[in-house]
Amino acid sequence: MIIDLRSDTVTKPTKAMLEAMMQAKVGDDVFREDETVNQLEQRVANMFGKSTALFFPSGTMANQTAIKLHTQPGEQVICDKYAHIYNYESGGAALNSGVSCKLVDGTRGMFTAEQVKEAINPTDYWYAKTTMVEVENTTNKGGGACWDFEELKKIKKVCANNNLGFHLDGARLWNALVAKQETTQQYGALFDTISVCLSKGLGCPVGSVLVGDEQIMKNALRIRKVFGGNMRQIGYLAAAGLYALDNHVEKLAEDHNKAKEIGAVLSKLSIIKKVEPIETNIVIFELNNDVDENNFVKKLAQKNIHIISMGSHKLRIVTHLDYTNDMHEKVLQALKNV
Template sequence: MIDLRSDTVTKPTPGMLQAIMQAEVGDDVYKEDPSANALEQRMAEMFGKPSALFFPTGSMANQAAIKLHTQPGEQLICDKYAHVYNYEGGGVSFNSGVSCKLLDGTHGKITAAQVEAAINPPDFYHSPLTTLVCLENTTNKGGGACYDFDTIDEIRAICDKHGLGLHLDGARLMNAIVAMGQDPKEFGKRFDTITVCFSKGLGTPIGTVLIGNQDLMDNAIRVRKVLGGGMRQIGYMAAACLYALDHHVERLAEDHKKAKEIGEVLQSLPQVKKVAPVETNIVIFHVEDESTFLKAMDDHNIIVSNMGQGALRVVTHLDYTGAMHQEFLEILRKTLS
């Protein structure tokens, strides 16, 4: 089977499993897990921030960040495709009592002009008070698109002008860093809080780290506890994350190369109506006959994601081998020619 639904389907490599089994652990509720503490310190230093905290999932980490930034009845601004709005179970409203103002960005990315136009007047008490902007990098439903620093700087300036917090959902941030050749510390300079997920392209079973300014992070462990995130010997998973940092970051370029090759093949085929620009490891495309295409994939034991409204998605990842890649390309040519 070739599973291209998501980069979340990866399984730990033998080296990662060995790191897990050899991890030094303790009780993290008492902050006595040395592996978890080491991971948090490393991530804080990597992004040039004073503090970091391990979470089991990216959704929990994003939800904690939103809670830290906002009060009930307030509003955040994000793209209409944002993960915090579409794929976190309504947690923005359930956990924080906050609403979302959705912007019609480009490939999941929004601009400073859009942000400023969406801010509710703070003295107009009939509307929610705007207090936070959430960006996503890379964009999931936007096809793995990456923000450039010029755009982020412009949005940061608007946030500073209006007293808004700026959070980065960095579920695939390492993909963006590798693809764009960026320094993690440059993200730390621009965002108040950042989440970095390890269970996607970096290939761990679980794990996300929330990184941020000290005034916000002082309360992060309390919010994590309220959300049910008090954990014990999490060093086993922290060890997997540390292993991923050492062995799985640079290789993300291989996933990007395969995704771009898939995109090039798709663009060359007559049955393909549209292929979104491919920047990292996500390819979103439309075909003439969706049901026939999906049946052909099923016949060849290939799984892709149906994103709805005619959009299909494939995501390259650690367990998608070179042999699988060549087989998939050949099947695409036969199916869609």
Template sequence: MIIDLRSDTVTKPSKEMLEAMMDAQVGDDVFREDPTINKLEKHISDMFGKEQALFFPSGTMANQTAIKLHTTPGDQVICDKYAHIFNYESGGAAFNSGVSCNLLNGSRGMFTANQVKEAINPDAYYYSKTALVEIENTTNKGGGACWDFKEIIKIKQVCKENKLGFHLDGARLWHALITKNETTKQYGEAFDTISVCLSKGLGAPIGSVLIGDSEIMSNALRIRKLFGGNMRQGGYLAAAGLYALDHNMSRLKNDHLKAKDIGKELLRLAMIKSVEPIETNIVIFELQDDVDDQYFVKELAKKNIFIINMGGRKLRMVTHLDYTDSMHEILIQQLNLI
């Protein structure tokens, strides 16, 4: 048995999801004639109370499109130092949109409205123009932490007062909604654009969706084409997303419970220095100074348990729908044998 906790992207479609994919009605989406993609886009735009949505092959492409919609070359984006758009999108903000990032020193990937205010550049020609504020919920590098929605609203007000765009990288937003008992409509009202992923916690094989109102989304289709993201009979993939939304949302709380259980077990081990607070499905922990992190990862790999070494002596485990109860029991047992 292989226990893969490197990411929640390692899941594979269930038999039922595959059946939904094979039963999908499809067409040519370049002509906007794929009925299943159209259905998915309409469904998600309605969920968030927005006018338009566009299906993408990846969350990175959806985020990069949003940045390009909000900015012009030379502009600046305010985001956290842990932001996915800065750390894990191959420098796309600079390459694709010609923008720089003003990195805030937040807490676990989250910052305050006051920090945003202080980061906005003066209105002088020799400064880059601040054009966009971007946040990530949940925070990946911050250990699956969930934002305080009250702070989001405060940041929204700062954006409104300063005529800044406001984008949410909601790759794992579904986890925050379950944990905080919040709604998609709340987020739709707060943000100008939102990207959501269907291939992480929800278990679809591919796909993210970018949501926004008509004005900001008017050029999104052209930019997706520019980035090479147009698809033909993509409805087979969209069908997986529709199935995931209908069947895999409420079960996310099971992943959260398992993650918290892992955290408690890690804290019992003498070799563990600390475990970051666990709210959702990500467990980030640090080893004692005298414990070799590569040794720890290799010892687990010998037992067919795979996790991520994030560097700086920090390791990560991510629970997901393919991580079963029996796998969970084995992991707990093996942690005590290292």
């Protein structure tokens, strides 16, 4: 039994999801004739109270499209120093949109409205024009942390007062909604654009959706084409998304509970320096300075338990749909004995 806890992207479609995919009614999406993807896009748009949604092959492409919708070359985006759009999208903001990022020194990937105010550039012509604020919920490098919704509302006011676009990288938003008992409608009312992932957490093989109102989204389809993201009979993938929305969202609570139980075991080990607070399905912990992190990872791998190193003695464990109760018991026991 191989237990892969490197990421929640390692899941494979369930048998029921595969059956739903095989029964999908499909067409040519370039002609906008795939009825299943049209159904998915309409459903996600309605969930967030937006008029328009567009299916993407990846969350990175959805985020990159959002940046391009909100900005012009030479402008600047405010985001956290841990932000996925800055750290893990291959410099796409600079390459695709010609924008720079003003990095905010937040806490676990989250910042305040006051920090946004301070990060907005003066209007003098020798500064890059600030035109967009981006937040990530949950925060990946922040250990699956969930934003305080009241702070997000304060940031929205700053954006409104300064004519700034407001984008949410909601790659793991489903986790935040379950953990904080918040709603898609709440987020849709707050953000101009939102990208949500159907693969992380929900167990689909591929796919993200970008939502927004008609005005901001009017060029999204063209930009997706420019990025090479037009697809044909993608209803098979959209069907997986529809199935996941019906059957997998509530199961995220199980992933969160397992992550917290792993954290509880780790916190009792003498070789562990610190376990970051656990709110959702990501566990980030730090080994003592005298412990070899590569050796730690290797010892678990010898027991067919695979986790990921983040460098600087930090390691990450991510629970997910394919992580069963039997696997969980084996992991807890292995960690106790490591």
